[in-house]
Amino acid sequence: MVLRIGYLGPRGSFTEEAMEVYTKGINIYEKVEFSTISGLIYAVGTKINEAVVPFENSIEGSVNVTLDILIHESKAMIKGELVLPINHHLLAKKAYPLEKIERVYSHPQALYQCRRFLNEKMPGAVLRETESTAEAAMIVSKTDRPYAAIGKKDLSTLYNLVLLSENIQDYKENFTRFIILSDNDSMPTGCDRTSLVFATENKPGSLYRILGLFARENLNLTKIESRPSRRALGEYVFLLEVEGHRQDEVLKKVLGEVEKNATFFKILGSYPRWRESYPPFPGGRADASQTCLKHEAEGFS
């Protein structure tokens, strides 16, 4: 049976690029395009075997819809991660001068990430939000008005557009981390990360005590995030990411203790860490045979 991999479309999206990086070395697979993140995640295990989903961006933070569906609504597990640099460019059908552009279309995050550029160079343009950067390019390719889209370079080829301005994002250090979802997570490689979510009693010191379970064993946390419990304002579910695999002896013991002290507990998955991501580096998938490099073994715990 052919592996079916879902991604957030349309063609030319950053998630499609992430999927292409992920599938290097997989000879036969079928790409399945989805138009929403929720539809994509719900389909894991039924319409598709795996999904490539955006998880967090270095400017915008976590993709809340991804996180909330994994916490509350899905049984899919994280089996991998990958990190891509994000560069935004201004594209249009013709080489219009910037001051003539009447509208700029893009995904809200892309518009936000280019806010300073837009304010300074084209203060008169009206901003219009789209589902994706690729949808923006598609709209612009079909009009004869002086409209522009923000997105990645490949869109100019895909939609026959001219590059008006390159690398227009306000922060040059702009990376997005994607996760690979599947029915199961991955086997230990010696350089892994584990993502889990939990809730605690609404009592003083309960979060501190749980973080202490990790600190006592010198386990490095690489991410902590709070999301609403959806039961009451001020009640949270926490996402933690920690170095190591859930089958590692020490981490396994700590996770057992966390579960005992939590009112809600769910492991989202253990998976190989993207090797060149901190700091990022162009290159292929994690080499599972290597051990972790020293500079990667850091966290704020």
Added chain:
Amino acid sequence: MVLRIGYLGPRGSFTEEAMEVYTKGINIYEKVEFSTISGLIYAVGTKINEAVVPFENSIEGSVNVTLDILIHESKAMIKGELVLPINHHLLAKKAYPLEKIERVYSHPQALYQCRRFLNEKMPGAVLRETESTAEAAMIVSKTDRPYAAIGKKDLSTLYNLVLLSENIQDYKENFTRFIILSDNDSMPTGCDRTSLVFATENKPGSLYRILGLFARENLNLTKIESRPSRRALGEYVFLLEVEGHRQDEVLKKVLGEVEKNATFFKILGSYPRWRESYPPFPGGRADASQTCLKHEAEGFS
């Protein structure tokens, strides 16, 4: 001079409602409408004296743009908070049957919060995102197509619309917390909250140690949130909220220690806690003369 208070418009928005609750008892003030959260926050101290800004919702979590501007770009301080219940209703120009509705307009958060209702009752309708629920009502009021808007009840009067369906949000416990921004925060009342942001060295245990400074003094944390540092993926700035006022003896000492151990530190403000908010209750502003109630003195710290 007349107090100028800014809010996120247009007329009929939830933020306008929050402003009206906040200004009960203020006799003379001038309302100033803004169309974006960023414009509203930037104007504090210049075009306006105070701003009423959405801060977090019990389903969606923090309003990231508010948080990011307070962390990175603004000197405004939090001088107050208030909590409103959020109820969504379906509105249209005529009493169309639900299955005839071709499009539903609303703010993305409102569309998301009514997702189950929309999927079940009107799966054929196309969803269109707007800047605000009020903008959605305005669009629907100007068309002769069978379009509907999601928003609060008052919009039916303001825009002459019919209520097609009431309380359509998926989660009934839906509250939004607003903050009041100004040049300065508030004086101690005996029942206060303090919001601060900080970053730590990227070393194991550094967040745990800072949380320990609060735990050691039995200071209750009521919110923790991580936001990207915007320098590198995996580097965060943390928002903490703690019971007490920054001028209280113990909290003052702890905040001094946090500042010493942080690579970045900023107090967003100390302000009276919204009295009836956990659990929420209809009613006026915090009564500064009362001490905190027992059930409010909880947190996860």
